[in-house]
Amino acid sequence: MKKKNYYKNYPILFSAVFTAAVLLMISAVKGFFPFGDASLAVGDAVLQYVPLLSELRDRLFDGGIFSYSFSSGLGFDFFTAGVYYFLSPFTVLSVLVPGLTAFEAFDLAVMLKVIAAACCFSYYLKISLPGKDSLIPAFSVCYALCGFFTGYSSNIMWLDALIFLPLIALGIERIVEERGGVLYCAALGVAIITSFYTGYMLCIFSVLYFLIRIFGSEGLTSSHNKIASCKPPVASDEDGGEDLYEGRALLPILLKFGGYSLLAGALSAVTLIPLFSALGNSFIKFGEEDTFLFGLADFFTGHLMGTNSVGSYGSIDIPHPFFYCGFLILLLVPLFMLVKKIKLSERVAYCALTLLLILSLLISKANLVWHGISVPAGFPYRFVFLYVFLICVMAYRVFRHLDSIKGIYIASTGVLSIVVCLSLLFQSNEFYTTKIALLNILFIVLICAALLLYKYRNKKRAAILAVTTVLVLAEAFTNAAISVTVNEKDxxxxxxxxxxxxxxxxxxxEKSLQRSEVVGDKLAFGLKGSFFGCNGISTFSSLSDEILTFSIGGLGLSHNTQNAIIYGKQTPVFDSFFALKYLYDFSDEDRDDTYYKPLDLSDEDKAECGLNAYEYKYPLPLAFAVNEGITDWLATMLSGFKSQNSLFENATGIKDVFTRQEPGEIKAQNAETDLLSHLIKEDESIMNMTPEMYAEFTRDKYLIKYTKPETVKVTNTFKVETDEPVYLIYSSDMFNNLTILAGGGKEREILYMQNLAAPLIPLIGIKKGDTVTLTAELSDSAKQEYLKGKKIDKNESIVQFSFYSLDEEKFFRGYEYLKEGALKIEEYDGSYIKGTVAAKENQMIFTSIPYSDGWSAYIDGEEVEVLCPEDTHLILLDVEAGQHTLEMKYEVPGLKIGLMVSAASAVLLMLFILLEYKRDRK
Incomplete structure (x- = not known):
């Protein structure tokens, strides 16, 4: 009996083996784990997923709490980040494998998820559409190694949707067939827990799929056959059986579907409630108008081999959804409406849902609904896996009835596919080359021939199926070898x-709550503290607080307006206020020894990776007493220097710690220049600003007019008129390469990242009387783009050169004032801080800890209100004069109630499982 059951499950086993074999071949060719040192972790994976996996590994092996982390972005809810990014059993298991690096664990998790997706899809086909199992492994490979894998594997959390979608669909079919809803409820609940983002998409799809099953079934079945028996639900109209659904009541099944859907949501409450709390201040934006996101040529291109790669286009410029799932699917799906053994109502229902998904991918506002009413930042069309699942199922159903379809129709789909491949060569797409087109045509011809042979050579069908499976594996490998993008081993x-x-x-x-930052490293930006194991400031996360990002970035850090902050070289004001103590620098640039003391490192550390370490001499702790005027800090001012001036003044009462210096003479090669402030008339109002306000806003900004940006150089010659430290803000919407030659010393070249605000730049090693020459131009890569004929949308650009000096006497006076009220930390464990603080008078405690509903504070044992300033989202506390004991505690918001709801739901689900088991035993 055991052997028989094992034999019956061979499609699932072969699906796993074939998918694993293709993945291993791809690994050998592309050089990622286990056959190389490259990695599938590209883009966001390097900046977010791998750092978090590194931190997870540290906490699992070295011990640590899982509720809160100070590693990145000044601090964040680690539990919620885990729920959002890596709460998948495959990810956690990969991290636990001894001896693997975070990059290797990432690659292993991707491979395990893809193999699991193939197994679940084969299980779905075997149970839902039994009887012809021989080609199930080929269809499963098509599903698992589709364009969603090749294009989106770097976003590892989305791959779980490929695993659970077939189980959810099978569970819905069981509900419609009156066979219980436990499978549906459990699969959907776990899918939401592992990734609420794709779980949301699966919820929408579940409703739509339930409706088409109801519509296509014309009623409900009363069958109670066991899944384990691998038998079809009694008989099917596909096999010429009678209509099973006549006269069945619809309302009980609707109620069952709704009830199990609600129970699935309740099961996931342990993750959903904390996550929704964390997402309260994240960046969400709805589109303004309906547009079509891709054209007809893009639609066809997206189905072809070798066109589903983020690496080809860049995540922001993906021209079409990644529809690809193999030519076995592409050749069979157009024939779906011709299969008369499938009821017409069912054929219409499946085609209608397919069309709805295509339109949802095409129309911008419909696309946003599927993305949670939020513009996807890069990586659009994230729900395309639903379309892939649907057409793979439809194609398999066509294959089951291939005998009923005329050979001329099969040949016609092949011919039409070849015509499309050839016609697309006349479209403007530098990545769809003649070589790619010929590869597509080759596999179309081979697979089309295999289908025709299968139809007409009945006696050799087993051999033909084997050859077809080999062709599918070869095609999947070829597509992945072209499309999969890896991070190079170097x-x-x-x-x-x-x-x-x-x-x-x-x-x-010393490893404490004091912060450390890493600069000059290959990571460049992202969750750097998580990756390097320190408490940092830099961040890049979908869970980032937009207001916090804007306010901290507004102090002069490189940032966007949504979710990224990059710590670079900063001022003493910033470093003191935000508890910086150590700096680890992989560049060879000098540091101001007035503020930074070099640390003694071993020759081995310096030689291996060029690391220089510094201790900042004037750190303040995470919390300290400041003047009550801190609530008037204007954190979102237009200049980093003005924002730091406002912070310092409102905390200490000392004004103008930074003083503006007159910029030098500006010249432009092959361009005209003019001060931006000269372009407004005295009585004119722009952006609701008076002429005086506009003049302040445009100070030190120049309008550069040109015809060929690749030939333009803008030069500013600045003469130093002070012995105080001098800082620069440079910004431009076009010229992203700045060269600084200061005081006759060595040149520094700075390449600015697009879409990020420019940071403050310390001008190290200069003295009064020195001349600083700054030259701005396009980077070499940008020049190449324009030389290749990139369209110029405009012929002008704004360039800013602003210079400010630090009044050191004021800074040191203010630092000593703040140091007197510094929190002396006595105890901490990441989610608990205890210490003493002294206030000269009624003051406020300023903290560099981001506000969250999870924080509570106690002064001398009594709970006090945790204040959240609207424009900073950094925690403030009121404190009276005197010596006090301060305690701060963190609990994940909503976790307790979520646990209770999930636990109660799990008990209820177990009860339903027992009831179904008893019923099936009868």
Whole structure:
């Protein structure tokens, strides 16, 4: 009996083996784990997922709490981040494998998820459409290694949807067939827990799929056959059986579907409630008008081999959804309406849902609804996996009835596919080359021939099926070899080496709630503290607080307006206020020894990765007493210097710690220049600003007019008129390469990231009387783009050169004032801080901890209100004069109630499982 059941499950086993074999071949060719040192972690994976996996590994192996982390972005809810990014059993298991790096664990998790997706899809086909199992592995490979895998595998949390979607669909079919809803409820609940984002999409799809099953079934079945028996639900109209659904009541099934759907949501409450709390201040934006997101040529291109790669286009410029799932699917799906053994109502229902998904991908506002009413930042069309599942199922159903379809129709789909491949060569797409087109045509011809042979050579069908499976595997491998993007081993090797160096030095130095930052590293930006194992400021996360990002970035850090902050070289004002103590620098740039003391490192650490470490001499803790005027801090001013001036003045009462210096003479090669402030008339109002306000806003900004941006150079010659430290703000919407030659010393070249605000730049090693020459131009890569004929949308650009000096006497006076009210930390564990603080008078406690509903504060044992300033979202506390004990505690918001709801729902689900088991035993 065991052998028989094992034999019956061979499609699932072969699906896993074939998918694993293709993945291993791709690994060998592309050089990622286990056959190389490259990695599937590209883009967001390097900046977000791998750092969080590194931190998860540290906490699992070294011990640590899982509620809160100070590693990145000044602090964040680690539990919620885990729910959002890596709460998948495959991800956690990969991290637990001894000896793997975070990059290797990432690659292993991707491969395990893809294999699991193939198994679940084969299970779905075997149970839902039994009887012809021989080609199930080929269809499962098509599903698992589709364009969603090749294009989106770097966003590892989305791959779980490929695993659970077939189980959800099968569960819905069981409800419609009156066979219970436990499978549907459990699969949907776990899908939401592992990734609420794709879980939301699965919820919408579940309703639509339920409706088409109801519509196509013309009623409900009373069958109670066991899934384990692998038998079809009694008989099917596809097999010429009688109509099973006549006269069945619809209302009980609707109620059952609704009830199990609600129970699935309740099961996931342990993750949903905390997550929705965390998303309260994240960036959400609805589109303004309906547009079509891709054209007809893009639609066809997206189905072809070799066109589903983020690496080809860049995540922001993906021209079409990644529809690809193989030519076995593409050749059979157009024949779906011709299969008369499938009821007409069912054929119409499936085609209608397919059309709805296409329109949802095409129309911008419908697309946004599927993305949670939020503009997807890069990686559009994230729900395309639903379309892939549907057409794979439809294609398999066509294959089951291939005998009933005329050969001329099969040949016609092949011919039409070839015509499309050839016609697309005349479209403007530099990545769809003649070579790619010929590869597509080759596989179309081979697979079309295999289908025709299968139809007409009955006696050799087993051999033909084997050949067809081999062709499918070869096609899947070829597509992945072209489309899968990897992070090259050289960069991965350097990152891992730099990570090891920093962690070694961290172990040797004090590890406390004081912050550390890493600069000059290969990671560049992202969740750097998570990756390097320190408490940092830099961040890049979908869960970032938009207001916090804007206010901290507004102090002069490189940032966007949504979710990214990059710590660079900063002022003493910022470093003191935000508790910086250590700086780990992989560049060879100098530091101001007035403020930074070099740390003694071993020659080995310096030689291996070029690490220089510094201790900041004037750190303040995470909390300290300040004047009550801190509530008047204007955190979103237009200049980083003005914002820091406002912060310092309202905290200490000392004005103008930074003083503006007159910029030098500006010249432009092959362009005309003019001050932006000269372009407004005295009585004119722009952006609701008076002429005086506009003049302040445009100070130090110049309008550069040109015809060929690749030939333009803008030069500013600045003469230093002070012995105080001098800082620069440079910004431009076009010229992203700045070269600084200061005081006759070595040149510094700074390449600015697009779409990020420019940071403050310390001008190190200069003295009064020196001349600083700054030259701005396009970067070499941007020049190449324009030389290739990139369209110029405008012929002008704004360039800003602003210089400010730090009044050191004022800074040190203010620092000593704040130091007197510094929190002396006595105890902490990440989610609990205890210490003493002294207030000279009724003051406020300023903290560099982001506000969250999870924080509570106690002064001398009594709970006090945790204040959240509207324009900063940094925690403030009221404190009276005197010596006080301060305690701060963090609990994940909504976790307790979520646990209770999920636990109660799990008990209820177990009861339903027992009832179904007893019923099936009868």
């Amino acid at each position: 960069r991965i090797s350097i990152l891992e080496q730099q990570q090891a160096c920093v962690k070694t030095v961290l172990t040797a130095n």
